[in-house]
Amino acid sequence: MSEPPLHSPAAHPPRGWRWLALAWVLVLVAVAWHQWRFWHAPAIDTDVLALLPAEAGDPAIADATRRIAGNSARDVVVMLGADTPETALRARGVFDAFVQTSAAEQASALLVSDRSPDDWFAQARDFFAPYRDRLLTQAQREALAQTPADALAESALVALYGPMGAPRLTEWRRDPLGLWPQWWQAQAASSGLALDADGLLQVEGRHWAVLQFTLRESAFKLDGERRLQDLLDGAASAATTAAPGLRVLKAGVPLHAESAAVQASREVNTIGWGSLAAVLLLVWLAFRSLRPLLLVALSLLVGCAVALTVTVLVFGKIHLLTLIFGASLVGVAEDYGIHWFASRQGVAAERRWSLLRHLLPGLWLALLTSAMAYLALGLAPFPGLRQMALFSVVGLMAAFLTVILAFPWLDGGRMGTTAFSRWLGGTLARWPRLASRRAFGVLAVAVLLVAVPGLFKLQANDDLRGLQSSPPALIAQQREVGRLLGMPSPAQFFLVQGRDAEQVLQREERLVARLRQIEAEGSVGGHRALSDWLPSQRQQDEDAALTSRVEQEVLARLSATTGETLARGEFAASAMGIDAFLASSASRPVRHLWLGQVGQGVASVVMVNDLSRPDALAIFAAQAEGLDGVRWVDRTADISRLLTHYRYMMSWLLLAGVVVVFVVLALRYRGQAWRVITPTLLAGVLTVALLGWLGQPLQLFNVLALMLLLGMGIDYGIFLVEHRGDASAWLAVCVGAASTWLSFGLLGLSATPALRAFGLTLLFGIGLVWLLSPLFRPLPDDSSLHGHTSE
Template identity: 35%
Template sequence: MFSNSKLASLWLAIILILVAALGYQLTARKQLPIETNILALLPENRQDPIAQQAFDHIATSMSDKVVFVVGSKNSDTMLKAANDFSQALPSLKLFSHIDAKVSQDQQQAWAKLYYPKRFQLLTPEQQTRLREHPEQQTQNVLNAMYNPFSGITGTELTNDPFLLFREYLTDLTAKAGKFSLKQGFLTTEYQGKHYALITANLAGSAYNIGLQDKLPDLHALEQQVESKYSLADSALVIQQTGVIFYAAHGTKSAENEISTIGLGSLLGIIILLIAVYRSTLPLALALLSITCGLVAAFVATVAIFGKVHLFSLVFGASLIGVSIDYAFHYLTDRLAAGKHWDSQQGLKHIFTAITLGLITSLIGYLGMLVAPFPGLQQLSLFSAIGLTAAYATVVCWYPTLAAKPSPPRSTPFASILGRWLHIWQQPSVRWVTPILLALLALYGLTKASYNDDIRQLQALPASLQQQEATIKAITGVSSSQQMLLVKADSEQALLNKIASTDHTLDGLIQQGALKSYQSLGQYIPTLDQQKANFALVQQLYQEQGATLSQHLNLAKPVTFSATFEPLTMTHFLASSVSSPLRFMWLGALKDQHGVSKYSAVILLHDIKQQHTIEKLAQHDNTLTYLNKADEISSLFGQYREHVTWLLIAATFAIYLLLAWRYGIKRGVKMIAPSLIAGMAGIAITSLTGTPLNLFNLLALILILGIGIDYSLFFAELKPETGHQQGITTLLAITLSALTTVLSFGLLALSETQAIHSFGITVLTGIIIAWLLAPLAMTRVKAPQTHK
């Protein structure tokens, strides 16, 4: 039944369809269907869709920006370099918009927006002064008039005799940053150096691989400008920060790891196949299984998810080491049979074991579907589909493709393998070895500690982090994505709520809970506040107008004739002043009940007491504290606990399957190696000082599934099959373990801590599972000696 040509033809047709689909997927789009955005790994907040939309909006706004600082001890050198650098940036085709020099229109934008509404705009200090001591404002004007550096003009005095707008605009622009204008550039000083600020918007997503490929040209331009303007006594430095630099590093790192893991595994497999089989046919068949598995996995994943995440591919590359297992068992049987080989009987001999092995491995892989992370779900399906395709290739094609017997030759390493089997026949070894390993593993488990921080998913190079910290210190610009989401039923109600929240945050700053924040309320007063300000200014003119006219000997007395016209959010958003701030206004968004809520965010910088911010949001249903990293880290912890129970359930399910076929006692012997291997994997990972997380538990599921695979083949040995069959089985399992170690073990080389930790756990677990697998065998007859 296994040689059915129709089955082989059907699988051929499926593979041809998959190859055609792969070609379409790779050529139908301008870009490869590969996702590099780390945020794509994370689950959406389905409980609060407004919070999810807010985070996505802010993350996109921030990720598409790049900040440069050009610095030198010499101010003139800095300005010349900044000018050359900013003029050369457009040639890179990397940015859609570059903000370097501030135009005259931009410089006047603040006044154009706020000046017509000047009679209703006051700082908190001005409000207190006009309310309690309005005569102080008159005195302030007199003091400024006698100051030769005040720069007061007759026109300004005529239009704003109490100089209220001058004070307000100075306070407002101070909130926008600590920069001053020099030759059109925003400049500042820091630690004895002069710096110019240049910002740019990317011409696409920071995760666009095409844009990332242009970064070497950017670095070359920076080095060229630095070299040109660095003097003997002063070096010019250009520093940059932005999500694209981290994303490019992550992409490059993932590509390198895929190459290391995938090509390393492939090279190891080729060497093993040539060393053991000394024939090109086994090599071709093994590569065929791997190729079919990877093609099926890639095509199906793209069809289901639209893209394959690089994170999934890093893990998926290790599929090579698992998908080859079935081929090894078949080819090793062929090698041992020599001229007596029957391809149909060969498949029948291993069919039960590889089928049960596939089922137990799928239990392990598909267990990852319980985690709400798209990346893990991709990995789960990628591996499960790839493994199934590799299995189908062996079952459908190998009996035909490997029908010819192998050239007669002795089983490689038969002497060593035979001695190893003999050792495992000794009762002392069968009892002492697993007990000793279990005790050592239990000791290691006492040293275990967990770290569920989502940041472990991303390797952050120290050089980029240092540049980001330096730019933050120089400019005050922060990429923090900690924020308060503010919601209300109307636009005006939202502005009122923002204002009251700002007042609360001011108090928290005084308490030391927060360093600073950025809010639209700092730029747009509420309607009630504007009316109150207007009344205060009107009262000031009425009470102090005559006095001011008398002291200044004005020909025309100071009078108040303005009418109230509110400054609205529409006015603000239409002005170029709001360009760097618009992303904080979200407008009307629908909540989980479909009700529209006007929403905005307040950015929080350098939170010192996070519990205080969390408490503020918990006691107000119009506020939501958004901290995506902490939110996902918390989910990591929760699902780590869930996966623990899943692991227990999977172990019990597999044991029931084994006990049903092999009996209760044999079932224990078969599952014990995987349990001890899992404990040992966790123990060794802990003893290396690597914190444990969700991925280590997922590693245990894989160890369970793969380790059971090894035990199954020993369990399928019958005493009457003889010593030689035991050697053949041990050879196949050893080859399988070596390729799995090559695949998963190489993950321990990853720069990403979560992947590194996963790799160590699987590497250790698979070695222990292989070591203890002979526990599952019954007595194997030793070869008879004939005199």
């Protein structure tokens, strides 16, 4: 089927084309050099939180979130539960020995055992000892203020001469009332440190050995291999063999990070190589020639390589999810090469430069609309999505430039038609065309029957927890460990701000007083606050004055009773300061709660332990009301609200994009622009309706996929209208759409919810626009197109 521009062959390239091609070759040499350096030490990020919105609000909240996350980013906790203490201790020894032996065999330790609680306690006790008189619980304050001195003296005498009870931690005369052990017991109960003499935790009828490890490297620098889980599974198997009936629980950010890295690595191979195999198979079937196969593969390789290089140069690193999403780019970037070879069939080699001139307007327009859709991803404040947008746009441009600058030089041989291409191109003649009002009516009724009920069934859900991609078993273990150890939630906390540390600690104390009240009522669980370990200087001075007065009265009565002169010991002359406390190992359980300088002042966080009750969030939020400088922060709800906000925003941008694209199309196709855009619009509406029929929630990522559908689906309408629906254009559309459909269909298999939402939306959308586009193709001799195509 001969096209008008090809009647007058041009055996030479356009002016300056040689220099442009040479410049592109030099660019690719530079990219190859960068690729060689990059893959020697790949800067690939696997942090699954990169898809979340960048903090657009209070920097204190962003800082608090980062500190809390960073504090546990390398920590792994293993709990070994047994029926008897002896079994739990035996299992702990075997488990720890297995980890240490594995480290010795591999010449490097993947995990490093954390210091034992006994070591930390000895250091903390030494640090706090001079300040013992300044450390009281609220119950102790009330008891000292309300109990008569005689009763306290009798108690102290019983403690001195009575049976040995709990360890005193210091000599009797420095703590005659046994206040310090009581303070430590309160700290242990609120900090998950309530271990027995063997270092075991007894909960719910089991004795639990708690092992703490630290990942030697960052949790987000894992390489996609299942090393950490295999190590822990091997140790668990050895411990279970030594202690039958053992229950093993594992938790920690590194486990989730490794799971995400392993999953992402698997999906890169599945989606990337699957897409490439599908594209090359379709190209081989269509052209049955090695040259199209190699050149299309070259355009894809160049597109991905240039995209990776530019992304790394701009962002400093590339996210693994960007590589997964970029792997689906294979299904889009090949459209240009396929369109070239579909049009080259039956065209003599000496006329390929005329063919290039003929194809350029449609190719430029297809690139423009696709790039606009991908760039729209970058409007959302998601670091990961901005990387994906840049990667995709650069990859498309690189593939496009390779086709127009290199293919005419490299594709100089004969290009005949194949039986498959003739059959596939010929199917267009048998495809119905909407040429009457009745046909339009039938299509409208069919669309309404599918769309209206589906849209009514559709439910929006932007809950952040719906994006969780860790294995359910791992999530269940994480929750169980958190429940047994009373670990606080990293996503919900109180933010306390003030002009200096003293004001922050005083405000914390007022908040903690409220929290203790609802804890005593049984409404919620415990909390973790810096002020529980480091009271404000005002509180320390009040406690020091109270203990000094009461203990001197008690010692005076004891002196009279025993006939021995008893004097109080020496204590620190001044209050414990924030700098000294944070610099000591004693602050380790709560050091991460201190944010330090934020804005014009300083800030800290108070974390809560129990969110199991349905109304727990509301109860905690109410405690911040009326307290200066105190705010309740719910990051899960905040981000979910932000996702909802951007879903609405991107939906309006999608509508604006439709208007802009239609204007661009109208400039070229005038009254026939509706033929190009209508299939994509109908496909978008039907896709959303199908999500409703299937019970899939509408999320931000579905809307972003619809924006991509707008850019990619328009290409098929452009090719069919630009070239008046000829067989070669239909061949290019079918091969390109099939490969794109397979690429994004494979994304629908992703275990990452955001990518799965992308995949499902585009799986439906691309398939529908592929089926609908030929219905709107113009007649071959449609005079309204004359003067607006590439003639």
